[in-house]
Amino acid sequence: MNLQDLQWGLMMMVVGMGTVFALLALLMVVLMGIGRLDRKRPHLPPPPAHEAAPAEATPTVHIVADGLDEDQVAAITVAVMTHAEHRRRLAAPETRAHAPGSQLFASRWLAVGRGRESSPFPRERR
């Protein structure tokens, strides 16, 4: 290896690294530009509404659905909730975790154990 080869190698290293860094810098500029373009403009607060005097406000009825007004919807809601609570008090089928007597959680342990509690005399084996 002579001095000329060493210079050539150093030059290639500088050119290569310079190219890479130059491209990275270009990429950074491009990305920043895209980011700036995508950034939303902050919404300005709407101009303050012209506040009407309370005396001038007119009562409005909001139609909610199917021709029912808010009072009707409220009355129906209360009726449905009351009915649901009544059904729950009666343990109606739709409120139960499982059918009565199904003992879904129960194990053989419980079935056998309760049987022994009810009739503790052991059955004779024949």
Added chain:
Amino acid sequence: MNDQLATLRAKRQQALEGGGPSRVEAQHAKGKLTARERLSILCDEASFQELGALATHHTTDFGMGEHRYPGDGIITGFGKIQGRRVAVYAQDFTVLGGSFSEVQSNKISRIQDLAIEAGIPLIGLNDSGGARVQEGVRSLAAYGEVFVRNVKASGVIPQISLIMGPCAGGAVYSPALTDVTIMVNGTANMFLTGPEIIRTVTGESVTVEELGGAWVHNATSGVAQVIADDEQHALSLTKSLLAYLPQNNTEDPPALEPYDPPERMDEALNDIIPADDHVPYDMRELLGLVFDHDSIFELHKEWAGNALVGFARLGGMSVGFIANQPTVISGCLDINASDKIARHITLCDQFNIPLITFVDCPGYLPGVEQEYNGVIRHGAKIIYAYCQATVPKISVVTRKAMGGSYVALSSKQMNNDVAFAWPSAQIAVMGAEGAARLLNRRAIEAAKDPVAEEARFVAEYKEMFYNPYQAADVGQIDEVIEPRETRPRLIRALEVLRTKVTQTIAKKHGLFPV
């Protein structure tokens, strides 16, 4: 075939008409429904299946041959309540005053036998003027047939009696043998001997309502457990009550999908106990904060108010509760409260309903009258019932747990499974003032300032015993908890204990201290 069908339809129609339009009108005029109207309200729509609709008596004495009605004054059969099968019978007052006959007995006995075999609840709607005198001893024997089956069914299937009219003489024993009796205010009455006989024998003048009205038996005698405003209310209460009970003694009560958060901690519980020991608080308010929202069904609400018993739900599961009520004679146990508690423990135990006991009891009510009337014997019922019960038992000491009442009310030695106490608990043999006089009387009398000496001893005693920590130290209390934690703690304990089974000793039966 058409003629045969026509005959059947005519007989059926006759059975449906009961005692006829005039009698039905008279029944309505009294504010009462007919038996069929009651059944139509009680049972799910089109679910009632009648049996014995055409049965009729064969008595000809005293002109009875001319008074034959299909069904003979009682309707029996099967139906459904919220989809659950039940057996029901309803006495029809429009037919011969609902008088109890041999045929009535046969029909009721038949439905009782079928209910026991099918393992389904039995509901009886009582509205009868009494035994059918024209049948003589046969109508008396008829009562016995029903009683023996009431006892056979006891502890096997839930039996609920509704008193919706008169129920006199021997007829009263059938409701008394059932699990729960519901009376309609104003129209229902129960008594062994009527006002006329009482006036003749003892000279006492009393009206039917004063003698055996719904309020008398709900608030004074304790014969009935529930009072209803009217018949529809009574039928609605029956359906609500059934929601807490299983179909039979091998099954569990209906469990609901949890609708109240199990982890709910109500901060109000931390402030519910007054700082002053002598200031009462309402136990009903406490129960309302612990149990699932709007789930409490109280029994014996008007009787022995110093104790509260009933059913409620925790995490959707049916539980029975027992509690002292500090607002009534400080929550002391007396004869009636002991009977009330012991009965409820037995009721819950026979139908696999866990027991939750809230203790705030300064002891047994002192008094000559209590002792003379056997408070020892009655108090022993609580101990017997708790010790005998095999269902999960959890206790919460909220404030006072003094002396024998601590032991009796679901202490560890009563086979209690889990014992909680609030920091406000006071677990001691006796109250501080009594202990001061008992232990330090001489020292107090000899002191220069007896009042100050007594106060000093009382303060010392309270510091030592008026807390739950000594009891927790010796293992009598499993855990001292914040009041607001009570609900989640109870639910977690129940989740573990719901598969609890115990070994019982084989025996015919014990001697319940009646």
